[in-house]
Amino acid sequence: MFGLGSSELIVIGVIVFLIFGAKRLPEIGKGLGGAIREFRNIKKDVTGKESEPIPSLNEHVKKQVVQRLPGAKQIMDLKKKVDKVDKIVTRS
Numbered sequence: 001m002f003g004l005g006s007s008e009l010i011v012i013g014v015i016v017f018l019i020f021g022a023k024r025l026p027e028i029g030k031g032l033g034g035a036i037r038e039f040r041n042i043k044k045d046v047t048g049k050e051s052e053p054i055p056s057l058n059e060h061v062k063k064q065v066v067q068r069l070p071g072a073k074q075i076m077d078l079k080k081k082v083d084k085v086d087k088i089v090t091r092s
Helices: 006-048 057-068 072-091
Strands: none
């Protein structure tokens, strides 16, 4: 799933829990479920029709996730920063 292993997903889950707390987790789960549902609907539409796939399918799904999940943009920004730090550390 997006090149992430189980340990990375656990770390991301713990960070999300620490940032948002237990009260907002149901909202996040609901938003994530809606985003996954939207992705499946888009996938059905694309594969069901005999047209070329939408070139910006990933961008559309990314926008849907960011819109539906509270704090998703902050998490994506945090992941980018972590990736930058990882690149700097691995170069040394």
